[in-house]
Amino acid sequence: xxxxxxxxxxxxxxxxxxxxxxxSMTALTPGDPAVAALxxxxxxxxxxxxxxxxxxxxxxxxxxxxxxxDWAIDTxxxxxxxxxxxxxxxASMIGQRLPNTVELAAASMVIAIAIAVPAGVASAVNPxxxxxxxxxxxxxxxxxxxxxxxxxxxxxxxxxxxxxFPVAGSGGLDHLVLPAVTLGSGMSAVIARLVRTTMLDVxxxxxxxTARSKGLRERIVVYKHALRNALVPVVTIAGLQxxxxxxxxxVVEAVFQRPGxxxxxxDAIFARDYPVIQGVTLLVGVIFVLTNLAVDLTYRYxxxxxxxxxxxx
Amino acid sequence: MMNELLRVEDLHTHFDSDQGTxxxxxxxxxxxxxxxxxxxxxxxxxxxxxxxxxxxxxxxPGRIVSGRISFDGRDLTRADEAxxxxxxxxxxxxxxxxxxxxxxxxxxxxxxxxxxxxxxDGGSSQGLxxxxxxxxxxxxxxxxxxxxRAVELMEQVAIPDPNGSAAEYPHEFSGGMRQRAMLAVxxxxxxxxxxxxxxTTALDTTTQxxxxxxxxxxxxxxxMGVLLISHDIGVVAQTCDRVVxxxxxxxxxxxxxxxxxxxxxxxxTRALLECSPRNLGRDERVxxxxxxxxxxxxxxxxxxxxxxxxxxxxxxxxxxxPVVESDPGHRVACIETPADSRGTPTVAASGQPRNVxxxxxxxxx
Numbered sequence: 078x079x080x081x082x083x084x085x086x087x088x089x090x091x092x093x094x095x096x097x098x099x100x101s102m103t104a105l106t107p108g109d110p111a112v113a114a115l116x117x118x119x120x121x122x123x124x125x126x127x128x129x130x131x132x133x134x135x136x137x138x139x140x141x142x143x144x145x146x147d148w149a150i151d152t153x154x155x156x157x158x159x160x161x162x163x164x165x166x167x168a169s170m171i172g173q174r175l176p177n178t179v180e181l182a183a184a185s186m187v188i189a190i191a192i193a194v195p196a197g198v199a200s201a202v203n204p205x206x207x208x209x210x211x212x213x214x215x216x217x218x219x220x221x222x223x224x225x226x227x228x229x230x231x232x233x234x235x236x237x238x239x240x241x242f243p244v245a246g247s248g249g250l251d252h253l254v255l256p257a258v259t260l261g262s263g264m265s266a267v268i269a270r271l272v273r274t275t276m277l278d279v280x281x282x283x284x285x286x287t288a289r290s291k292g293l294r295e296r297i298v299v300y301k302h303a304l305r306n307a308l309v310p311v312v313t314i315a316g317l318q319x320x321x322x323x324x325x326x327x328v329v330e331a332v333f334q335r336p337g338x339x340x341x342x343x344d345a346i347f348a349r350d351y352p353v354i355q356g357v358t359l360l361v362g363v364i365f366v367l368t369n370l371a372v373d374l375t376y377r378y379x380x381x382x383x384x385x386x387x388x389x390x
Numbered sequence: 391m392m393n394e395l396l397r398v399e400d401l402h403t404h405f406d407s408d409q410g411t412x413x414x415x416x417x418x419x420x421x422x423x424x425x426x427x428x429x430x431x432x433x434x435x436x437x438x439x440x441x442x443x444x445x446x447x448x449x450x451p452g453r454i455v456s457g458r459i460s461f462d463g464r465d466l467t468r469a470d471e472a473x474x475x476x477x478x479x480x481x482x483x484x485x486x487x488x489x490x491x492x493x494x495x496x497x498x499x500x501x502x503x504x505x506x507x508x509x510x511d512g513g514s515s516q517g518l519x520x521x522x523x524x525x526x527x528x529x530x531x532x533x534x535x536x537x538x539r540a541v542e543l544m545e546q547v548a549i550p551d552p553n554g555s556a557a558e559y560p561h562e563f564s565g566g567m568r569q570r571a572m573l574a575v576x577x578x579x580x581x582x583x584x585x586x587x588x589x590t591t592a593l594d595t596t597t598q599x600x601x602x603x604x605x606x607x608x609x610x611x612x613x614m615g616v617l618l619i620s621h622d623i624g625v626v627a628q629t630c631d632r633v634v635x636x637x638x639x640x641x642x643x644x645x646x647x648x649x650x651x652x653x654x655x656x657x658x659t660r661a662l663l664e665c666s667p668r669n670l671g672r673d674e675r676v677x678x679x680x681x682x683x684x685x686x687x688x689x690x691x692x693x694x695x696x697x698x699x700x701x702x703x704x705x706x707x708x709x710x711x712p713v714v715e716s717d718p719g720h721r722v723a724c725i726e727t728p729a730d731s732r733g734t735p736t737v738a739a740s741g742q743p744r745n746v747x748x749x750x751x752x753x754x755x
Contacts, residue, residue: 283491289448290486291506291575292479294516295471301522305496381559382495 084373088366095362096152100145102358103351111137114161114349135161135352152359158352162345167356170341175360177247178337181260181329182322184253188261189268190315194304196265197272202299204277212269219266224325228259228332245334256333260325264318271314275307282306309380316372323361395583395615396422396445396482401457403437403444403639413689414440414452416639422583427609427616429626429647431662432636433679438619439487441636442587445617446482447474461583480510483576485569487588487619492572493560499571500556503540506578508532543574547604566597573601577608583615584608590625602629623666627651632719635659638694645720655722658695693724701726 103110111131115123123131132138136147151158157167196216200209235255236244242255279285280303288302289295327339334340338357345353377383403415415437422428430438443449445459447466459466461481469477486492493502509516511532519527537556544552547570560568569589576584586605590598606629609616620626626633627647634644635658643656654660661679679698693699696706705725713723 283486283488284494286443286448287486287492287572287575288494290446290478290484292475292477292509292579293505293521294475294518296518297516297521300518302494302497306494380496382561 081374084370088370091366092363095366096149096359097145099355099358099362100148101141102354104141110349110351111135114351117347117349118162135159148355157356157359160345160353161350162348162353163350167352170353171338171356171360174337174341177335178323178326178330178339180253181256181326181335181337182319184257185259185261185264185322185325186315186319188257189264189318192261192265193268194272194311197269198276198299198304200269200273201276201280204273209273212273216266216269219262219269222263224259224263224328225332227262228256228329231255231259232332247335247337252333252335256329256335259332260322260329263325264321267318267321268311268315272307272311275310276303279303279306305379309376312375312379313372316368316375319368320365323364393423393425394421395424395462396617397458397460398441398445399458399460401441401444401459402455403440403449403452404455405440405452407687410687411689412687413639415444416689416694417457418636418639418641420634420641420644422615422617424582424615425609425613426632427605427618427630429630429633430617430619430636431621431623431626431633433662434621436636437639438621438636439587440639442484442585442617442619445585446478446484448478448484479506479576479579479581481581482583482585483579483581484585485572485576485587485589487591490565490568490592493568493575495560498557498559499563500537500540500544503543503556503571503574503578504533504536506575507536507539507543510579511536540574540578543578544571546608547571547574547577548600549574566593566601569593569597569601570604573604580612581614583617585617585619587619588621589618591620591622598625605629623651623662635662638690640690640694641721641723642695643720643722643724645717649717649720655716655720656724657699657701657726661698 106113109128111128112123115127115131136144139147148158155168157171160167160170163170196212200212203209232244232255235241242251246252276299280299282303285298285303288298293302323338326337327343329335330337330339331343338360341353342357344350345357398421399419401415401418402413405412405414418437418441420428420430430441432438440449440452444452444454445461445466447454447459447469454467457467461477464473464477466474466477493499497505505521508521517527520529523533541552541556544555549555549567549570555563555567560571563571569592573586573589584605589605590601593601602625605616605618608614618626618630630647632645633647633650635642635650635656637658642658643650643654650659651663654663665679692705692707692709693702693711696702699706703725711723711725713721715721
């Protein structure tokens with residue numbers, strides 16, 4: 078319990094740091110944010126009056142610390158401010174897009190793990206065998222293929238030629254398959270390699286010999302006694318891979334024209350829509366920090382030797 | 391022999407290494423009877439552990455090249471995987487050395503013992519989901535019964551507070567307790583033969599005596615055969631009925647403990663006994679055996695001990711060494727089989743457990 082409290086306090090501190098960094102981007106970017114935003118919106122150099130009005134409207138006249146404090150207080154109350162380029166609040170824009178990205182991230186994670194764990198285990202059980210070579214080759218291909226390329230390839234083959242799935246957009250499950258496969262395959266390659274390595278290690282451990290000496294079936298030895306021990310590093314990497322998912326979502330959502338956080342962020346950056354950029358970046362930061370917390374807590378379930386300080390006993 | 395449980399006949403187990411083929415077990419033969427404790431002794435690296443692993447057919451990455459391992463009339467070197475699964479645990483159980491790593495760190499002790507019970511409880515077909523504990527597939531009544539039995543077993547091997555300890559993980563147990571837990575895992579399936587590979591090496595002498603007494607009691611209660619592997623002559627002298635002395639993957643001498651340890655016939659057995667500090671007078675020094683165990687790469691021609699043996703002749707280094715049965719049940723593999731064996735140091739073969747310092751410090755990897 079004390080461990081959890083301590084972790085929560087650090088989490089809050091980290092998030093405070095993230096918010097300051099995110100917010101300072103506006104101040105640190107060269108040029109006047111008001112002018113930049115207006116140029117992007119209107120396409121020509123704005124008049125002096127429009128700039129002054131824009132500054133007034135969005136509170137850009139205040140000094141930086143005051144602006145940050147205002148923003149931070151509003152953010153704590155759930156108000157991420159007003160978009161520069163649309164009539165909507167940042168919170169409602171994120172609210173509309175977030176479910177799509179969460180859906181994509183979850184689906185690609187599921188696909189990645191569903192491919193990676195059996196493939197990694199099959200490799201490790203018979204290292205140097207045919208299955209191992211095939212899996213290793215697949216992993217190499219998966220790691221080397223850029224997301225956007227795989228995405229377009231899938232669109233051409235599975236959507237245009239075979240007409241199995243819609244080309245782009247969002248909606249039902251059929252819209253989710255191609256983007257999730259695109260994003261999940263690269264991740265599964267990384268995880269499969271890790272599962273293979275850790276399983277090879279674990280299968281040599283004396284307790285595996287003990288399990289066999291009890292007369293256990295090999296399947297139970299592998300999937301119960303060995304896999305459970307191999308999962309600890311795998312969970313870490315899978316958690317860290319979430320950053321990969323969110324990065325990848327920017328590209329994959331663009332390729333498949335899915336309205337999600339990735340496309341929202343890209344559009345906001347082009348429009349110099351600072352409140353939206355800040356809001357999305359902060360949200361991504363929060364997701365990261367919370368994932369790390371979740372990974373740490375999962376460790377303690379998976380490996381009882383990790384004690385309350387989070388260090389191996 | 392009518393009560394013979396296990397017979398190892400001319401066993402050869404090889405390993406492939408970068409230096410060549412390692413003949414870890416190089417023609418070992420011995421047997422274990424029901425209700426008998428047989429000690430398997432020898433220096434580190436003489437092939438004791440590989441012999442033990444070969445018997446339950448977990449010799450991988452080594453391979454059995456030739457020989458027979460008969461258990462209750464079946465030849466285990468030819469048995470298929472399904473038969474071996476039944477033999478492991480149900481007929482033969484093994485307690486591996488080094489209790490730090492032999493229990494799975496992520497499962498509670500009680501569960502690991504209960505699993506051993508479940509494997510051989512007759513009704514279990516070892517379903518993966520059942521053993522993973524996935525709710526609808528988990529056979530709750532069977533697991534509850536197995537867990538109750540696990541607590542009984544923990545009580546039998548003298549683990550204090552078995553109910554509470556069952557939920558603890560291996561890292562929460564001391565070395566001695568872990569070794570007892572391993573013993574409980576091994577006994578869960580009521581085996582006919584228990585192989586104990588250096589069960590007390592990592593433990594202090596008090597704990598060691600406790601575990602050995604435990605094995606003794608269990609043998610008496612269950613009429614089990616026990617193969618006790620040790621590099622510690624003292625432990626063998628206290629615990630065993632018969633002793634098999636191994637060197638270079640071969641059996642040098644075997645026979646009843648009181649004969650072999652009081653009147654050793656083989657020069658190697660004598661040398662081992664001279665190294666045992668328990669036989670010394672006040673001002674004597676422990677003698678040491680010059681040299682180290684032979685490199686087992688490529689195997690041996692003749693006697694593997696010849697290079698370190700004071701009595702070795704050129705005949706020792708080539709050809710087959712005859713095995714002589716000097717007294718009933720007492721076999722020696724030596725050309726010389728020295729007539730004068732009475733003047734050598736001896737070890738008391740019975741009596742109260744005494745503190746014993748091992749002639750060598752550890753054991754093979």
